[in-house]
Amino acid sequence: MGKEEKIRKKGDVLLAKAEHYMDTHDFKRSADNFQKAGDLFFELEEWKISEQCFRFTSKNFSRLGGKRNYHRAANVQRKAANCCLHLNDFSKARDYFDITAKSILKSEMKTKEEFATENVCFGFMCHFILGEQEEAINSIKRFKSLFESDIYNEHILMKLVHNLSNAVLNYNEQYIKKIVKNIQPDRYSIAESTLIQHAFLVTYASLKTGFSLILEKKEFERDSFIELPSQLDTSGLKKIEKHNRFSSKIESLSITNIEFNISENLTLKEKPSIPTKIEFNNKDNHVLPFKFRTNFPGKAHIGPIKLTLEINKYFKYYAISDIKLLKITSPAAILGINLIPQKTPVINQTFPLQVVISNNSDGDAMEIDILFEFPEENIRMMRGTLDKKIYALSPNEEIKWQILIKASDVGELPIKTTVSFKDGDGNSRGPFEAIFPLMINL
Numbered sequence: 001m002g003k004e005e006k007i008r009k010k011g012d013v014l015l016a017k018a019e020h021y022m023d024t025h026d027f028k029r030s031a032d033n034f035q036k037a038g039d040l041f042f043e044l045e046e047w048k049i050s051e052q053c054f055r056f057t058s059k060n061f062s063r064l065g066g067k068r069n070y071h072r073a074a075n076v077q078r079k080a081a082n083c084c085l086h087l088n089d090f091s092k093a094r095d096y097f098d099i100t101a102k103s104i105l106k107s108e109m110k111t112k113e114e115f116a117t118e119n120v121c122f123g124f125m126c127h128f129i130l131g132e133q134e135e136a137i138n139s140i141k142r143f144k145s146l147f148e149s150d151i152y153n154e155h156i157l158m159k160l161v162h163n164l165s166n167a168v169l170n171y172n173e174q175y176i177k178k179i180v181k182n183i184q185p186d187r188y189s190i191a192e193s194t195l196i197q198h199a200f201l202v203t204y205a206s207l208k209t210g211f212s213l214i215l216e217k218k219e220f221e222r223d224s225f226i227e228l229p230s231q232l233d234t235s236g237l238k239k240i241e242k243h244n245r246f247s248s249k250i251e252s253l254s255i256t257n258i259e260f261n262i263s264e265n266l267t268l269k270e271k272p273s274i275p276t277k278i279e280f281n282n283k284d285n286h287v288l289p290f291k292f293r294t295n296f297p298g299k300a301h302i303g304p305i306k307l308t309l310e311i312n313k314y315f316k317y318y319a320i321s322d323i324k325l326l327k328i329t330s331p332a333a334i335l336g337i338n339l340i341p342q343k344t345p346v347i348n349q350t351f352p353l354q355v356v357i358s359n360n361s362d363g364d365a366m367e368i369d370i371l372f373e374f375p376e377e378n379i380r381m382m383r384g385t386l387d388k389k390i391y392a393l394s395p396n397e398e399i400k401w402q403i404l405i406k407a408s409d410v411g412e413l414p415i416k417t418t419v420s421f422k423d424g425d426g427n428s429r430g431p432f433e434a435i436f437p438l439m440i441n442l
Contacts, residue, residue, distance in 0.1 A: 004044060011040035015053065022060065031060035035076055042083065051083035058103075071107035074100045078119060085191035088314055093195075094126030098139070105146055113151050116143075121157035122192060125199040128164065131308060131316030137165060156182055164199055168206045168317075176203060201240060201248040202317045205309070208236025211319035213303055219327045222424075223362070225269065226292040228302060230321060235284035250311055253278040255288075257308035263300040265328055267293045278309075294328045297425050301325050330424030331363035335393070337370070337417055339436045342402065346441050350382050350406045353438075357390070357419075358398035364424040366392040373416040378409035379438075407440040414438075 018033035038053030054076040061073035081096035101119040104112045120143045127136035140161065144152060152158060160179050167175035180200075185193035210233035220226055240248055255276040260268055270291035278286055292302065303323035310316050335357060342352040359365050368390040374381065384403030393399065407413060415438055420430030 007040050007044055008046075011037045011044070011049075014040070018053070018056065022056070027060040027063045031057050031064070031072075034060065038076070038079065042079065045086070047083040047086040051080045051087070054080035054083065058099075062103075067106065067108045070103050071109045071112075074104035074107065074115070074119075077103060081119075081122070082189055082191040085195055090126045090130055090314070094123045097123035097126065101143060113147055113149055114155065116147070117152050117155045118157055118188075120152075121155070121161050122195060124161045125195050128161070129195075129198045129202050129315045131202075131318065133165065133168065136161075156184075160196075161199075164203045167203050171207065173207050176200070197248060198315060200243075201250075201311065202315050204240045204243070204248075205237060205250075205311060205315075206317045206319075208239060209234055209309065209317075209319045210236070211305075211307060211321045213305065213321050213324050215302070215324045215326065218325070219329060220294050221329055221331045222294050222297055223331075224294050226266075226294065226302075226326075228290045228292060228324075230288045230290060230305065232278065232286040232288060232307070232319065233284060234278060234280040234286065237280055250280070252310075252312055253280050254310045254313075255307050256310045256316070259306040259308075261304055261306075261323075262292065262302050263298075265295045265298050265300050266302065267295060269293050275310075297328050297330050299325070300328050331361055331395075333359060333363035333365035333393075333395075333421065333423045333429065334361040335365055335368070335419055335421060335432075336360050337419060337434060339415060339417075339438070341438070344441055345407060345438060347407055347410050350404050352402045353405055354400060354402050355388070356398060356400050357393070359393040359395055362395045364392065364394060365421045365429075366424075368393060368419065368421040371418040372403075373418070374405070375413055379405055379407050379413055379415070382406050407438075410440050412437045412439050 014033045014037035018030050018037060021027070021030035021033060034053045034057040038050045038057060041050035041053060057076040058073045058080070061069040061076070077096050077100040081093045081100065084090070084093035084096060097119045101116040101123070104116045104119070109115065120140065124136045124139055127133070127139060140158075160183055163175040163179045167173060183196065185196050188196070210231075212231050212233075214229045214231060215226075234253065237250055237253070240250065255272070255274055255278065258271055258274060262268065268290070270289065272288050280286075290305070294300070301323055303321050305321040307319040308316055309319060338356045340354040340356065342354055345351050355370075357368070357370065370388040370390070372381075372386045372388075382404040388401070390399060415436045417434050417436065418431045419434075420428065420432070422428055
């Protein structure tokens with residue numbers, strides 16, 4: 001029988017005893033046997049069984065009560081957290097670290113506040129590497145009131161988590177340059193040292209990933225489309241693998257979520273499908289296409305756009321773009337005007353002249369002012385007005401009316417029209433002038 005098989009057999013025997021004692025409510029013996037079994041399975045790297053053994057050990061110690069047993073419960077809860085770290089179950093590990101901190105603070109252990117602080121910080125790191133940055137900060141605040149000494153703020157791990165958080169929030173590597181030399185991962189278990197390394201990986205990835213929007217135009221018409229390419233720069237990720245103290249191997253990188261912050265007068269029409277795998281080893285810059293539609297005129301903004309990126313299928317961090325400011329305008333209104341005689345114009349006879357003004361565009365025209373100018377010596381207005389005002393013309397709408405005029409001369413006589421108006425944004429357009437030749441017959 002091999003060594004591993006002997007250890008496993010012994011562990012199974014201890015596990016059976018532990019369950020028997022728990023059934024008979026002999027919680028002390030049950031706890032002792034669960035703990036011994038957990039240590040054996042931990043040695044075999046059978047983390048799932050080991051975690052369950054430590055969990056039941058903790059429960060039995062808690063049932064026994066007393067400050068000494070709170071201390072013992074805290075120790076095995078931390079071991080259970082380490083099992084979860086080995087399994088990459090960081091959410092469960094985080095919960096164990098929280099419980100451990102609460103348990104140890106109820107004990108009489110002389111160094112209980114230092115022990116508790118370590119667990120709070122490791123719980124923070126579990127939040128942090130899962131992209132739960134706000135929850136991570138809240139967990140630090142939640143425990144602070146439970147400590148009486150300054151060790152909670154002065155502990156090297158607490159300084160580390162504060163600096164990691166500040167580095168990401170302020171996008172400033174100086175925060176971790178101050179602390180990285182003082183961290184001694186060898187003081188902790190292999191799983192906890194690896195967790196510290198993961199926290200540095202997420203921090204460096206956040207700092208080394210660039211994300212920017214590319215928008216050359218600043219003004220767009222209503223009901224148009226904006227093609228907005230963006231650029232994800234992953235060139236800096238290669239430096240993480242060469243870091244002197246906390247190098248990490250990035251096996252895969254994916255975009256798992258995209259959050260948009262855009263003004264109300266814009267609508268998202270197209271985005272990359274997610275999850276999207278990023279081939280960061282093959283190229284440094286990756287174009288992500290976005291498409292928006294403009295809704296109504298006014299000031300507008302696109303961004304920040306927030307990408308959730310996932311490293312090695314476990315660790316999450318964010319890349320946040322800049323903000324692009326733009327202006328949405330109404331389409332330029334184009335007015336057409338035409339003068340149409342309703343019968344043959346004859347000298348010294350009054351005849352009707354139809355005026356047609358049309359909005360030949362997709363934009364609104366308002367406060368339209370039309371002025372007619374006739375050659376005074378040979379054309380007179382008999383009925384109507386030389387100055388016509390129209391409140392508004394909608395897109396593709398037209399309006400007609402008639403004036404009566406009389407010509408006192410034969411030949412081609414010019415009629416001058418001047419048009420001015422305001423577009424849908426209230427901007428003044430014009431005046432625009434046009435000359436209409438009118439043929440007068442004998």
